[in-house]
Amino acid sequence: MDRPANPPERLVRELDWNLLRTFVVLAQAGSVTGAAERLRLKQPTVSAALKRLEDRLGRRLIDRRPGHFALTEAGALLYREAVDIQGSILRLSTLIREVTDEVQGHVRIAVASHVVCPLFDRALAAFHARHPRATLSLDVMPSRAALAAVSEKAATLAICLVRQRNPALEYLRLYREFFGLYCGPPHPLFGRAGLTLDDLKGLPSVSFETDRLQDVLRPVTLMRAEAELGDHIVGQSSHLEEVRRMIVAGLGVGPLPVHVVRRDVEDGLLWPLPPHDRQPAIDVHVVWNPRARMNRAEDAMLATLSAMIEATPIEARTYR
The missing domain is CATH 3.40.190.10 (Periplasmic binding protein-like II)
Structure with a gap:
């Protein structure tokens, strides 16, 4: 049963990120057994972590009964926020880098299967020529997964197809x-x-x-x-x-x-x-998350690609 929530100041002091991480894996796995396997922990350890988190927040987060596992309303809200926090934490290393005059950093682009676009190729070449110390990774995945990676701040950009626009993301038609x-x-x-x-x-x-x-x-x-x-x-x-x-x-x-x-x-x-x-x-789009704190390389990649798109009429970016 839910209890009065702890004051925000106390949560800031006492909430352990490891508890949130365990909860995210629990929500994604859909079971204590599955979460324990992914985390390489014992099931009682995972169950205890969930109970500590629920105690800290004063809310029941998962409705667990024989044959039933579902997030409560509070659990669904916490999951959305925790995924966002996880994306920010994954990017901490880029935020505390040593600042130099030369642009460095890593750019991860989630790309739909077999994107063939000469303009995109030219943008990659121009970016590398200007910033040879920066690194890139192109991860091929379905468009839905690419959009999720950008939304969760796990990828810098997505190059993919779009059915319905998420108002939290930014879109630019590539070709x-x-x-x-x-x-x-x-x-x-x-x-x-x-x-x-x-x-x-x-x-x-x-x-x-x-x-x-x-x-x-x-x-x-x-x-x-x-x-x-x-x-x-x-x-x-x-x-x-x-x-x-x-x-x-x-x-x-x-x-x-x-x-x-x-x-x-x-x-x-x-x-x-x-x-x-x-x-x-x-239409194939470039998609990014304006709430993501980009490193200098990511900023430069987005700026390069955006400038080339804006300078090229859609007729020249239409491939028949």
């Missing part, structure tokens, strides 16, 4: 790409000219996990619906390379960015299918 439908050499439609949408009706398909009406590839979903491909998707992946692999292998018809697979078409690995004149456009 626009168009999706078409393709098949591979083993497919019966491969190499056939003069195809129409009627030829695609009812055929098996492969696609991305985000190819749903309520997700980032909604226009692609509508294109597949227009082609009346079969309802059953025989293969899915969040990585473009794996969707391409399944199409080339002949598992089914599938969508791919036109400019990314142009060479595959020229090399005879993919065959473009209708609709050729109504290919859906998808």
Whole structure:
């Protein structure tokens, strides 16, 4: 049962970050057993840490019963704040660095699968030329995970697709790409000219996990619906390379960015299918968290990329 909360001043003095960290892992794991495995602790130790945190806050944080594990309203609120605190703590090393005239620091960019954008490549080259002591890491992940990494301050920038904008984040359109439908050499439609949408009706398909009406590839979903491909998707992946692999292998018809697979078409690995004149456009964005305290390298990377985007008309950043 909830008790009167401790005064804020007392919480500042007594609250242990390790208790918050344990609680974050508990909430993510969904069980004491799972949290203990991730933390490499014994289950009683995790349970005791949860009880100490609840005692300090005077609130029940997790509703635990046989077969039931759920955050309370107070627990859900604490989880959101604790994740934000965790992101800030992870970045402390960059905040206490020794200041020098030369820009140093690490920039972590979360990138959706197979981003092909010459402007982004030029931005990376310009950044490295100006700041050779700075370091970069590009982590490939689904767009949803990339956005979460930026929101939690675990990544500097995300280069990804966006369905719904989070008002706590900042967005800048990097480029626009168009999706078409393709098949591979083993497919019966491969190499056939003069195809129409009627030829695609009812055929098996492969696609991305985000190819749903309520997700980032909604226009692609509508294109597949227009082609009346079969309802059953025989293969899915969040990585473009794996969707391409399944199409080339002949598992089914599938969508791919036109400019990314142009060479595959020229090399005879993919065959473009209708609709050729109504290919859906998808925007790829740069996303960052304005509440994150960036190091000098991160500031410089964002400034370089933003300046190049602003100086380049969208027509020059549209790849057909």
